[in-house]
Amino acid sequence: MFTETVRQAFQAIIRNAMRSFLTILGVIIGVAAVITMVTIGQGSTDQIESDVSKLGTNLLIVRPGAGMGPRSSGRSAPRFTLKDVEAIKEQIPGVIAATPANTSSMTVIYGNENHQATITGVDNDFLIARDWNVALGREFYESELRAGTATCILGETVRKDLFGAGDPVGETIRMEQISCRVIGVLEAKGASSFGQDQDDTVLIPIRTFLRRIAGNQDISSMYVAVEPGYSTEKVQSAIELLLRERRRISSGEEDNFSVMDTKEITSMLTGITAVMTGLLSAVAAVSLLVGGIGIMNIMLVSVTERTREIGIRLAIGATETQVLMQFLVEAVVLSLLGGLIGILLGLGFGYIGSIYMKIPFAPDWTTTFLAFAFSAFIGIVFGYFPARRAARLDPIEALRHE
Amino acid sequence: MTAPGATDAADRQPVISLRGVTRVYGEGEAAVHALRGIDLDIAPGEFVAIMGPSGSGKSTAMNIIGALDTPTAGTYHFSGADVGGFDRHQRSILRRDYLGFVFQGFNLLARTSALDNVELPLIYKGVSRAERRALAKAMLERVGLGRRLDKEPSKLSGGEQQRVAIARAIASEPAVLLADEPTGNLDTARSQEIMELIARLNREEGLTVIMVTHEPDMAEYAGRIVHFKDGLIERDGMNGNPRAPAPETADVH
Numbered sequence: 136m137f138t139e140t141v142r143q144a145f146q147a148i149i150r151n152a153m154r155s156f157l158t159i160l161g162v163i164i165g166v167a168a169v170i171t172m173v174t175i176g177q178g179s180t181d182q183i184e185s186d187v188s189k190l191g192t193n194l195l196i197v198r199p200g201a202g203m204g205p206r207s208s209g210r211s212a213p214r215f216t217l218k219d220v221e222a223i224k225e226q227i228p229g230v231i232a233a234t235p236a237n238t239s240s241m242t243v244i245y246g247n248e249n250h251q252a253t254i255t256g257v258d259n260d261f262l263i264a265r266d267w268n269v270a271l272g273r274e275f276y277e278s279e280l281r282a283g284t285a286t287c288i289l290g291e292t293v294r295k296d297l298f299g300a301g302d303p304v305g306e307t308i309r310m311e312q313i314s315c316r317v318i319g320v321l322e323a324k325g326a327s328s329f330g331q332d333q334d335d336t337v338l339i340p341i342r343t344f345l346r347r348i349a350g351n352q353d354i355s356s357m358y359v360a361v362e363p364g365y366s367t368e369k370v371q372s373a374i375e376l377l378l379r380e381r382r383r384i385s386s387g388e389e390d391n392f393s394v395m396d397t398k399e400i401t402s403m404l405t406g407i408t409a410v411m412t413g414l415l416s417a418v419a420a421v422s423l424l425v426g427g428i429g430i431m432n433i434m435l436v437s438v439t440e441r442t443r444e445i446g447i448r449l450a451i452g453a454t455e456t457q458v459l460m461q462f463l464v465e466a467v468v469l470s471l472l473g474g475l476i477g478i479l480l481g482l483g484f485g486y487i488g489s490i491y492m493k494i495p496f497a498p499d500w501t502t503t504f505l506a507f508a509f510s511a512f513i514g515i516v517f518g519y520f521p522a523r524r525a526a527r528l529d530p531i532e533a534l535r536h537e
Numbered sequence: 538m539t540a541p542g543a544t545d546a547a548d549r550q551p552v553i554s555l556r557g558v559t560r561v562y563g564e565g566e567a568a569v570h571a572l573r574g575i576d577l578d579i580a581p582g583e584f585v586a587i588m589g590p591s592g593s594g595k596s597t598a599m600n601i602i603g604a605l606d607t608p609t610a611g612t613y614h615f616s617g618a619d620v621g622g623f624d625r626h627q628r629s630i631l632r633r634d635y636l637g638f639v640f641q642g643f644n645l646l647a648r649t650s651a652l653d654n655v656e657l658p659l660i661y662k663g664v665s666r667a668e669r670r671a672l673a674k675a676m677l678e679r680v681g682l683g684r685r686l687d688k689e690p691s692k693l694s695g696g697e698q699q700r701v702a703i704a705r706a707i708a709s710e711p712a713v714l715l716a717d718e719p720t721g722n723l724d725t726a727r728s729q730e731i732m733e734l735i736a737r738l739n740r741e742e743g744l745t746v747i748m749v750t751h752e753p754d755m756a757e758y759a760g761r762i763v764h765f766k767d768g769l770i771e772r773d774g775m776n777g778n779p780r781a782p783a784p785e786t787a788d789v790h
Contacts (some may be wrong), residue, residue, distance in 0.1 A: 139660050150648055259745065384563020447644045450605060451658045451705065454626050530605045 137358055140457075144465040148472070151437075155469060158433040161426025161514065162473030163480065166506045168419035170481025171488065173502045176412030178485070178494040180405045185495075194264060195476055196400060197223075197237040197357040197378070199392050212391040214353035217341070224359070227373045229365030234260035235354040243327045243337060244309040245297040252293045253336045254310060256344025259529020272304040272319030275340055283342030285315045289337060289444070290334040291323040308337075313347050315339065323498045359394075367396050426473065427513035434466050434521035445525050446533025459526035474510025478503055550617060551578040552712055552745055553602055558611035559768075560597050571597040573768035574611065581712070584739040584746045584779070586756035589765030595749050596717065598765065602747060603636055603715050616712070635662055637706030639735075641718035643698040645690040651677060651701045652686045658709045676704040680734060696727035698765040703734060707744070712737065716748040720755050732758045736782040758782075 148155045173258070191220065200212040209477070224233040235257040242249050255261070259274045269288060279286050287308070294303055303317045315337075324333045345352055361370045374394050384390065450460060482498055489496040560572040569684045572594045589595045589717055600606035601613060604620055605628075613620040615631060623663065632638075641712050645654045655673035664672065677686055680700040689699050699719060706714055716735060720728035738744045748759065757780045764772040 139666075143660075443644075444646055447646065448657070448661075449629070450603070450632065450638050450644075450711070451661070452629055452636075453661045454629040454633075456626075456659055531600055534605075534640070 137460075140460050140464045141468065143461060144468045147359070147465055148469060155435065155472075158430055159426070159469050159473030159476070161428075161429040162423060162470050163477040164508055165419055165421075165423030165426045166474050166477025166510060167480040167484060168422060169416050169506055170417055170478055170498075170503060172412055172415040173499045174482065174485025174497060175488045175492070176408055176415075177497040177499050178489045179408045179494070180196045181497050182494040183404045183408065184401055187397045187404070189300040191360055193361040193363060193365075193367060195361065195367065195374065195394055195396055197359060197374065197392065199298040199355070201390060201393055213382065214355055215357060215378075215392075216352060216354060217345075219378065220354060220357055222377060222381060223359060226377060227370060229362050229370045229373075230359055231362045232260035232263035232360040233360075234258050234264055234358050236261060236358055237341065237344050237349060237353075237354070237355050239344075239348055241348075243293060243297065243309045245303075245306065250293055250296040252290070254344065254348065255336050255338050256348070257338050258340040258341055260360070261338065261358060264360040266323050267324065269319040270322040271302070272317070274319065279318075280340045280342065283340050283346050285313055285343060285347075286318045286340065287315045288319040288321060288338040289317055290321050290338075292332050293337055294320050310337065313343075324457040338432065373389040373398060380405070423509065425460045427470070427517040430466055430470055430473075430514065431517035431521060434462065434518055438440050438462065438525040441525075442536040443527060444535045445528050446530050446536065449528065449530035450534060455526045458528075459522045460524035462525045463515065463518045466522065469516035470510045470514030470518070471507070474507045477510070478506060481506075549580050551614075552581045552616050553577070553579040553747075554612075554614040554634065555598075555601070555608075556612045556614075558598075558601060558608040558613060560594070560601065560606065561609045570768050572601075572608070575768075575770050577763065577770065577773075579705055579713075579745065579747060581745050582739070582743045583761055584736065584759045585748070585761045585763060586759035586776075587747065587749045587763050587765060588751060588753075588756055589771070590751070592767040593765040595765040599715060599717055599747070599749050602713075603638060604631045604683040633658060633709065635712045637709065637711035637714045639699070639702050639706050639714065639716040639719045641721035643690070643695070643702045643722070644647050645698055645701055645705075647691065648689055650687050650689055651682060651693065651704075654690070654701055655705045658705060662709055673704070673708060676708045677701070679707075680704045694727075695723050698732065699723065699727075699731050703731070703738075707738065711744075713747060718749055718751070720750070720752065728752075728755060732780075733782040736780070740782060 142537075197215070199214050215235070220233050220235050224230055234257050239254045240251060241254050243252050244250075258280050262268065262274060270291075272288070274288070275286060278284075289297075289303060289308075297303065297308065298306070303320060306317050307314050308317060309315070321334070321336075321338070341354070358375065359370070371394050375390065378392055378394075379390065382391065445458060453461075482503075485498060486496050486515050549672075555575055555577040557576065558572055558576045559570065559574050562569045575594075575598065577598070587595045588596065597606065601608055604615075604623070607621065615635065620628070620631065638644075646657065652670070652673050654670045655676050659669040659672060660662060664665060674683075674686065677683055677700075680703050682700050682704065685693065685697065690701070693701065699722075703719075714735070719735065720731050723731060732755055735746055735748070739746045746759075748755070750756050757776065760776055760779050762772075762774060762776050763770060
């Protein structure tokens with residue numbers, strides 16, 4: 136009897152193929168949106184984890200303000216100075232490299248070509264800390280760093296955009312009002328989290344950056360590399376102690392800066408992703424609910440339209456329960472069909488998105504199952520009312536209906 | 538099987554027994570008295586034609602006999618069981634297992650093959666799929682549509698549609714066939730074919746038939762004719778010489 140009901144539900148759905156499709160469109164879109172969001176969110180998280188682990192386990196990032204992300208007070212906290220960088224390098228055992236890293240986005244021009252790139256003010260320790268080699272040319276000379284000369288090292292993307300196949304070393308590029316001699320090219324590193332191209336950068340001496348771009352002496356962040364074998368935690372707390380002292384923070388006050396190791400960076404970045412994914416999924420879930428109401432609406436129309444059919448069925452001996460089941464099963468089959476199509480579409484969009492954003496394709500099977508179960512639930516909830524209305528029709532009235 | 542005639546009807550327990558049945562629609566000033574207290578006994582194997590002008594209460598009586606409607610007052614016994622005490626579910630079961638309906642407008646499911654239409658009551662009865670198929674096929678052959686099993690109602694003539702409806706009505710082997718103006722939408726030739734089919738079911742298989750009609754020609758096939766007027770039975774008499782159905786021929790179209 137039950138298989139028969141399911142078979143009849145499929146027949147009814149196929150008989151009205153176009154309307155059935157439009158009915159479940161809401162559920163399709165809702166489920167597809169949820170699955171896409173979750174798939175891409177999971178992929179981003181995986182990508183961030185692998186990116187940050189590539190930074191190395193011995194890297195610390197020092198930033199002003201308590202932590203990063205939505206609750207940070209980074210904007211108002213005082214910046215660091217070049218002296219802070221030197222103090223960390225000289226006074227803390229186990230530090231093999233400490234570098235300032237100030238960034239600014241600027242247009243870089245060579246000949247007729249121009250290109251938007253991230254200008255990073257650093258010293259040579261940046262290359263050690265980020266484990267990055269110069270592929271062509273050389274690093275900065277000490278004298279260049281001290282004097283803040285207009286010299287620069289290009290990232291691979293910038294080189295390719297401005298020079299094509301040519302050799303940029305010795306050429307002069309322009310970054311707004313600064314003319315800058317190219318002394319080297321970095322090896323290619325590829326994209327990082329959120330599809331950001333790490334090679335789209337120009338390194339210049341920090342003093343050059345402060346004097347000619349920033350116009351002040353503020354260091355906005357520092358990278359510190361810990362010697363292998365040394366405990367990262369110990370170095371981390373030593374830096375915290377030193378900076379508290381240097382920034383004259385009394386014992387009761389909280390840090391107005393943060394020292395994070397890669398694990399903390401990972402959890403912070405994935406935390407943001409999780410919040411984003413959660414929010415977008417919640418919006419998508421609302422559309423799933425709207426889809427359910429759409430199903431109820433069409434089922435009500437369908438019951439009215441098929442009043443005569445229901446009358447016939449009742450007259451030839453269908454019981455109230457059988458008619459109720461018929462319409463309920465039809466609603467559930469419809470919404471499950473919507474769920475199934477939505478899942479396939481969502482996985483498809485997730486896959487396309489992950490290729491486009493250069494992140495791993497990471498489908499979440501728990502969510503997929505939940506979406507399927509939820510669409511069945513929607514079918515039952517929103518199908519029940521129309522089905523009950525059908526089952527309670529008066530057969531004589533129903534038979535008279537045209 | 539012996540063919541039960543109308544003559545010995547009085548000797549046996551009636552399959553349908555109405556006593557003082559009234560049916561009032563609406564209340565107060567606007568109340569419509571469709572039935573004003575009728576008594577009617579129908580014995581197994583009878584072929585009864587119910588006649589009367591429109592508004593005479595014959596359709597209301599039919600709905601009450603078909604357990605589609607309930608009387609305002611009076612009692613209705615089906616094979617001794619008090620239908621008045623039945624709930625909605627029990628009335629569904631009564632219709633499913635003991636009653637077969639044939640309507641003026643055929644009332645087949647659209648876009649559903651003849652075979653599927655005939656199978657429908659068997660589905661509700663819980664008959665297995667294979668058995669259902671076989672039974673439905675046999676029924677369609679019985680009404681002369683053995684070669685049009687897969688046709689949807691829109692592909693069939695009116696007469697053929699009514700044959701499918703009859704096959705559906707008798708598929709669950711009911712005790713009583715209720716036909717509400719079965720020839721009302723058909724021309725004379727088709728009407729006669731349908732009437733012959735119904736008469737044969739009555740004569741050869743002992744199926745009790747109750748038929749509402751306003752065409753005297755069609756009523757001639759019945760063994761007993763009941764006239765309704767203004768919600769009351771005006772006349773109830775035997776038809777001494779009912780029209781006999783022609784010998785059965787296979788697959789008439």
